[in-house]
């Protein structure tokens with residue numbers, strides 16, 4: 057069974073922060089769909105756990121007065137899939153969350169866990185990156201906000217201080233208003249699958265719908281952590297939102313991504329897929345943005 | 351080896367077989383082993399011949415396939431019916447083969463569709479390569495119901511249900527009056543050689559019928575004592591002893607069982623046991639049609655539609671038979687497209703020994719699985735049945751492979767046709783250009 061030394065349960069953020077200070081060696085557990093597997097594999101065996109699953113105040117999707125979308129860290133994938141606010145403003149995040157595992161995993165897995173695990177293939181990570189999400193953390197010193205891009209420190213490592221927990225993921229109004237997006241998960245099968253590569257693109261077109269006003273492209277499994285294709289984004293902003301640009305994007309993202317060779321897929325194949333996915337996700341995001349205007 | 355010259359009989363066949371020792375994962379028996387491999391090779395090859403010669407893949411198969419009346423000199427198996435044409439007709443109709451063949455003829459573009467076909471043949475049981483034995487015991491309870499015991503195992507396929515149906519039919523009692531303890535084993539039951547080689551319905555059927563007929567005879571002999579009617583004037587129907595001359599119910603089986611058990615002169619518990627050696631075998635046949643959509647730049651295949659048509663003789667339980675075919679098709683889909691053991695080239699260590707990295711196909715990877723049957727009774731079989739356990743697997747991979755060939759013009763000679771393999775082959779064929787070319791746009 058599971059080799060666990062001790063389990064401490066928090067029901068408020070403050071309790072969680074004190075537990076973090078009292079038990080600096082303990083591992084945070086939310087839904088446990090990563091942690092429990094690592095315990096069973098022996099990688100986290102015999103550790104103390106701090107369960108934050110009972111902190112209801114950081115569960116759910118809401119909108120703040122200034123239009124910021126707040127997704128509580130404990131919000132499950134299935135909750136995100138069916139949230140009306142997500143559907144209306146950043147539908148693509150719901151689509152990405154809907155591609156995770158199977159129904160059981162979507163019911164237990166949380167978006168906080170999907171980002172705090174620092175995993176490049178995490179299905180919501182590239183989309184959150186593409187939406188310029190801001191990570192909210194609470195610790196002994198108070199609340200800290202970190203842009204998601206700098207939240208990722210390296211494979212499996214995220215910027216969480218030893219007294220902190222992640223409490224929410226924020227997407228500001230200026231980051232989503234007028235944007236449409238699309239996420240492509242490339243896997244070897246259509247369920248119960250970790251992405252071989254993933255690409256999330258969102259665009260905001262000029263008022264006449266002809267040019268790219270803003271373009272954001274993010275990749276999963278194209279580097280040790282989810283990454284943005286900054287060079288491509290600046291190169292094509294202001295350009296026409298057409299097929300030619302899509303081909304150009306397919307080409308230029310190759311300078312942004314750094315996938316590696318592994319037995320799961322070769323570097324060449326991943327490069328080819330990144331290029332093709334960027335093109336397709338861009339065209340679909342443009343199509344959706346145009347559709348939104350009519 | 352024998353698989354190759356049999357489906358398309360050929361008088362001049364020479365083959366060499368050799369065994370290779372490897373340091374890889376130990377191999378075990380898996381549904382139809384030997385046949386999915388041989389049929390993949392044979393039906394891919396057959397398709398390639400048809401394509402090269404510019405012949406229609408279905409017409410070419412109809413012309414060259416095993417003719418009606420064909421007898422295998424070794425097994426003495428015979429093709430008694432026009433099975434291949436019948437199953438092909440049903441498959442073509444369902445998948446709308448001719449129309450799609452026409453529609454998919456001159457495709458260009460990134461996403462292309464194709465249809466493919468494969469035939470298969472199979473044996474039922476292992477005679478005459480090896481021994482086939484089956485045994486059955488029937489024990490009558492005092493209410494006229496029976497306990498049925500056979501050595502053939504229930505492994506989820508519904509064998510116990512089919513065995514109970516057979517016993518009820520031959521003995522003349524209602525199905526509900528047959529009790530069977532599922533997952534019984536030969537600690538308790540008489541001997542049967544097991545659940546392998548798609549044999550159980552065929553071989554256990556013989557033991558069950560043999561046992562039930564003798565039991566019936568014995569019951570009527572015993573009934574003579576109490577009814578004073580000659581046994582040949584009686585029968586068992588719907589759990590009753592009836593007089594055949596006028597159909598009158600003379601007594602129920604329950605009354606008989608109770609009476610004879612407590613008979614102070616000739617008390618007897620009604621039972622019968624019979625062991626049978628099976629010295630025949632039967633061909634099982636059919637075909638698969640698959641329709642795919644290949645997204646060439648994404649190196650992905652989507653299975654749009656698939657049908658297996660089987661001639662497994664008469665069906666004892668059509669719903670269970672369908673379920674059997676669904677399971678086999680699902681395994682065939684994984685075999686064709688995703689299931690592969692990956693090894694570290696340096697150490698030979700298995701890399702994906704878990705259910706995340708070993709890609710079984712999921713429900714989300716299946717279209718509707720259509721299972722149809724042509725029911726030609728098998729003359730050598732106690733209930734007209736023949737093998738259906740493993741036959742659903744072999745035709746699936748080659749049908750999918752041939753559909754991909756139809757869509758893309760690429761003849762894969764390896765399975766599973768994973769995205770990795772497609773990437774390599776599409777690159778070689780110039781269907782995609784990879785990253786270097788993309789950079790030059």
Ligand SMILES: Cc1cc2nc3c(=O)[nH]c(=O)nc-3n(C[C@H](O)[C@H](O)[C@H](O)COP(=O)(O)OP(=O)(O)OC[C@H]3O[C@@H](n4cnc5c(N)ncnc54)[C@H](O)[C@@H]3O)c2cc1C
Pocket residue numbers: 083084085086087088089090091092093108129130155156157158161164165166167168169170171172173177178179180216220221222223248249250251
């Ligand atoms: C069968 C199966 C299929 C899966 N399929 C997919 C898939 O398709 N796509 C995908 O992206 N993932 C998949 N996963 C992975 C997993 O479901 C996700 O990573 C999930 O989001 C983790 O969330 P959790 O709440 O279960 O996290 P946990 O396992 O509880 O935690 C994950 C990590 O994050 C830390 N953590 C969690 N919450 C916080 C917090 N609020 N503050 C600070 N640290 C925190 C934990 O300490 C731990 O390191 C799959 C997992 C399984 C078992």
